[in-house]
Amino acid sequence: MYRYDEFDHKLVSDRVNQFRGQVERRVSGALSEDQFKPLRLMNGVYLQLHAYMLRVAIPYGTLRSEQMRMLAHIARKYDRGYGHFTTRQNIQYNWPALDKIPDLLDELAGVEMHAIQTSGNCIRNVTSDQYAGAIADEAEDPRIVSEIIRQWSTFHPEFTYLPRKFKIAVTAHKNDRAAIKLHDIGIVVKKNDAGEVGYEVHVGGGQGRTPFVAKKMADFVPKAKLLAYLEAVMRVYNMLGRRDNSYKARIKILVHETGEEEMRRMVEEEFAKIDASQMLTVPEEEIARISAYFAPPAFDTRPAESAAFTQAQADDADFARFVRANVVAHKQDGYAIVNISLKPIGGVPGDATDAQMDVIADLAERFSHDEVRVTHEQNLVLPHVKLDDVKTVYDTLAAHELATANLGLISDQIACPGLDYCNLANARSIPLAQEISERFSDLDRQYDIGELKIKISGCINACGHHHVGHIGILGVDKKGTEFYQISLGGAADENAAIGQITGRAFTEEDIVDAIETVVTTYTDLRADGERFIDTYNRVGMEPFKERLYD
């Protein structure tokens, strides 16, 4: 994992001191709220319904054990004993007091973490594949280029006041787990025929009130030239992105209104200028320096099979279910990727208590080469666990309500904080996720239904990714009452698609029954081996509409 150098330490430490002074001036009255608000947002501090909210960056979703322990400590000391892992692989605290946040940030800096650029119209935390460095068949560990982008984009003076926020995601695998086509820039690390590593670049994806799947701008940008290419995209956006209307200010609108071809032409023109200057070529030695931080851990040489692992599944049916749903093959013989669901039946999606975070930190330290990952689907991952150790890990997880065997199933839902916490929300999301989870709590039924991704947003800003849910649910407000609109057919993977709305919205009382109707329509219509999304793509919207509204 990347470790701060002296410059990183100083940069973050200076920023904490700067923010401490800003908070003091706000409390003393020297700064008005209008003056202070952009400063607090640049440090990840929002004002929500009940309190301030602090969003802490977890670069590309990778944590060391000591960092996870610090997140637990902060939940205990500065918050109410829990944190909320988000769809951008970050963590949010819902109750910090403003005057204590500088101390909190100071403690975070001690483990090389911060809240810089987790808000505001700048380049946000770079996200990536949670299986990076653990899954087979990657072109390269996607965190290498993610870290290069992080360093380039942090405090980049040209991109501090963009027309709107800007999100970049990276994957290096044919199966996209980072939803890269739903980002302002999505990057696929790939190899060309000569075996050289380069980057496929997608631009203009996003959700919110106007969702778009990104367009492929470049098929193969050479390794040393990626920053020059990204800078070209950013420069075109910074020059032409709309600043007169925040609803039309994202790059997706620029790409849509300009047209894919013209956008590509402008980016390439800008790229040629930057490239000619040679100013943004990443030196090979710097790439090598950063790559070294992401070298594979010292794996043992082990047999591909583990008799203990196999026997434990035969002896313990619950463990066998956990393995079936939550354990994924590792690239290294004798190891596994262990997913930790933060979606217990009836729980709050993405929430973890301080005690749970401590347990996960201990497990990572003992059994996963000191690493934890956060997923954009609001779960956690122990990326490098020996097969022989999976049962021990499972037993500990189970003792702390962290062993729900539902990864990718109907109860593994994304839900935004919604009207229970969020100042922008129109409707609650979490209670609906909880009710759906309870309705489909029978794991055997969940396995029978198979992969089904429900994503719930409490408003059109789409933090709950409803546009790309196989079943998406959007909360709307009608004269102070909550209603819920269903969409079907969305996808956030390599076949990214925006879901289509079924029709009129449902009341709070009717929405879970409506979801049940959608699910039974699928199970009635599916052919052998078809997942929900396959059946929907084959039969289309009509059969679902008929059952929902006739």
Add this chain to the structure above:
Amino acid sequence: MAQHAAKGARFQAVTANRLSDGEVVYFSPDNRWVEAFAMAEVADGAEAAETLLGRAMPADFEAHVLEPYLFEVLEDGSAYKPASVRETIRAAGPTVRLDLGKQAEAKAE
């Protein structure tokens, strides 16, 4: 600001978030910011509501609270209750964590 004031609402109160910790507060009849909705002053009619909001926003209000605004309340027997789901949640706490927010503090008292 004031985006939650309902047009045509008869009864309204003023709410904000406290500067130091973001706590939801209400403007009271004795010109203080209080944590309990039950202690909020309720204005009857649009004119009284604007007067109430004006009292809540003297020149130095930003030293104490953020973004005061009017919101609709309804008569509830001899008391009042917030009209919208949003303000009901602000007045109580998250519906998914009854152990947190004002609802928990009320229970503990």
